[in-house]
Amino acid sequence: MYTLSLMPSKPLSASARAYEQLRSEILDGSIAAGSTLYEVEQASRLGVSRTPVREAIGRLVAQGLVEPGGGRGSVVTDVSDQDVESLFEMRACLEAQAAQLAALRGKRSVFVDFAEEFRSAVPVLRSPSLDKDAVRDYYGLIRRFDEAINxxxxxxxxxxxxxxxxxxxxxxxxxxxxxxxxLTASALEHALIASAIAGGDTALALHATHVHIHNSLEHFRQAFAGLGNPA
Amino acid sequence: MYTLSLMPSKPLSASARAYEQLRSEILDGSIAAGSTLYEVEQASRLGVSRTPVREAIGRLVAQGLVEPGGGRGSVVTDVSDQDVESLFEMRACLEAQAAQLAALRGKRSVFVDFAEEFRSAVPVLRSPSLDKDAVRDYYGLIRRFDEAINxxxxxxxxxxxxxxxxxxxxxxxxxxxxxxxxLTASALEHALIASAIAGGDTALALHATHVHIHNSLEHFRQAFAGLGNPA
DNA sequence: GTGTTGCGCTATGTATACACTCAGCCTCAT
DNA sequence: ATGAGGCTGAGTGTATACATAGCGCAACAC
Incomplete structure (x- = not known):
């Protein structure tokens, strides 16, 4: 019997592989912001022809991770301080709306469980022996929560x-x-959002999300302050 | 001297032409919703090779105008009643936010002028001898207004x-x-939004936009009612 | 010494050729 | 007559070949 989860259900196309790989390399920083991607170079590096690479880069451009370099390659975009402000302004708007809709339409039991999960994550995250796995687990939890809101x-x-x-x-x-x-603050904020959704309290879901995004932005502002980001 | 506006500044690439043409044909209905686009077919029709057509279709898919047809062609999406609801829910959120930001940051004089333009459009649109040109002009005005808000x-x-x-x-x-x-109602609603932005009244800009999108949706709901749209 | 012109290299844009998949159908065996 | 199996052809996915444009460098003229 095959181990189903490890057996790729579909032998992903070359374009898809190229896209996934470039994307993850950009996201995790293996390809630094400002780097220039040349089609031929990437094609040989990824072991596919130019065609799938072109397609992959096209998708990355559409997503805003890369921008056309005026004929000569495509450069990996950077995230400026101004971008962060704009990004979070937009996030506040969308996530708040989503939370509100979730409170209106969502299955409550799901969010009761999430609230509990977030609450029980707090002591773990607060513990001094916080390790990478716990953090990764927490991000996984957020991911599942976002998915549930979707x-x-x-x-x-x-x-x-x-x-x-x-x-x-x-x-x-x-x-x-x-x-x-x-992280602990984040977990508490998420717990509140989840409770609000679970309780069908649309206004609280909206506002708690707004507060959460605001605090998150504030954290990033402080993290970036002083390390001289480009405009 | 060249007539600048008619002189294409750049000899648009084949991909770009393919994209523009397919897009406009889908938007104006020349290519009906539900049609299947085959790469080879479109390539020969548009007089380019498959490569630019693939790229064009890729972009259309990303935009949601077309969806992959499971290996065999890509089908032009339809706009269901449910889509309209979702679309306007999202619009209300985004446009309201944009109007609010415009009220906060925009150059007021610009919007004073727009308010005036919208107000003076009302009698034109109300007139019984309303012709296509007037309507097109009005859509142009909206377009410019949207641009200003952007x-x-x-x-x-x-x-x-x-x-x-x-x-x-x-x-x-x-x-x-x-x-x-x-159209007349729309012009009045826009006039109010423009005034609110011009006056820096963020809350009014937000709420007036919400109302406008709501009324717009209501209009479409009525227009679609009874003509049996697919879900 | 400096400015200019032309050549060549490189990287993209496009076309085409090849490989592979899948659906539909036809045939043959039972 | 009917079902299974293979064939065929259309259509996509990928590779490669060809065309073209822009930049740098070098050489030559002044």
Missing amino acids: VAAANPYLVDAMEGLRTHVARVRRKAGSSPER | VAAANPYLVDAMEGLRTHVARVRRKAGSSPER
Whole structure:
């Protein structure tokens, strides 16, 4: 019997592989912001021809991770301080709306459970022996929570936009790192949002999300302060 | 001396031409929703090779105008009643936010002028001898207004998202048609929004936009009612 | 010594050729 | 007559070949 989860259900196309790899390398910083991607170079590096690479780069450009370099390659975009401000302004708007919709339409029991999960994450994150796995688990929890909100909000346009934004948020997060203090605060904020949704309290869901995004932005502002980001 | 506006500054690439043409044909209905686009077929029709067509279709898929047909061609998406609801829910959120930001950051004189323009459009649109040119002019005015809000909101993520949405709104608009009543109401609503922005009244800009989108949706709901749209 | 012109290299844009998949149908065996 | 199996052709996915444009460098003229 095959181990199903490890057996790729589909032998991913070359374009898809090229896209996934370039994307993850940009997100985790293996390809630094400002680097120039040349089609031939990437094609040989990734072991595919130029065609899939072109397609992959096209998608990255559409996502805003890369921008056309005027004929000569495509350069990996950077995340400026101004971008972070704009990004979070937009996030506040969308995530708050999504939370509100989730409170209106979502399956309450799901969010009761999430509230509990977030609450029980707090002591773990606060503990001084906080290790990477715990942090990764916490990000996984957030990911599942976001997913649940996507489902509950039941608005494909909204979901698409939020997913697009999350890509950029991931870059910001990685640039800024995280502190145990911020993580515990985050968990408490999420717990409140989840409770609000679970209780069908649309206004509280909206406002708690707004507060959460605001605090998150404030954290990043402080993290970036003084390390001289380009405008 | 060249007539600058008619002189294409750049000899648009084949991909770009393919994209523009397919896009406009989908938007104006020349290519009906539900049609299947085959790469070879479109390539020969548009007089280019498959490569630019692939790229064009890729972009259309990313925009949601077309969806992959499981290996065999890509089908032009339709706009269901549910899509319209989701679309306007999202629009309300984004455009309201944009109007609020414009009220906060925009150059007031610009919006004073727009308010005046919208007010003076009312009698024209109300007139019984309303012709197509007047309607087109009015849509042009809206377009310029949207553009001004884009600039004033000064948030690239927000602008991108709204532009993406407007593509779909254009399809809805064309499907529903317009009535003189709705157009005059629309002009008045826009005038109010413009005034609110001009006056720096963020709350009013937000709420007036919300109301406007709501009324617009209501109009489309009525237009679609009874003509049996697919879910 | 400096400015200019032309050549060549490189990287993209486009076309085409090749490989592979899948659906539909036809045939043959039972 | 009917079902299974293979064939065929259309269509996509990928590779490669060809065209073209821009930049740098070098050489030559002044």
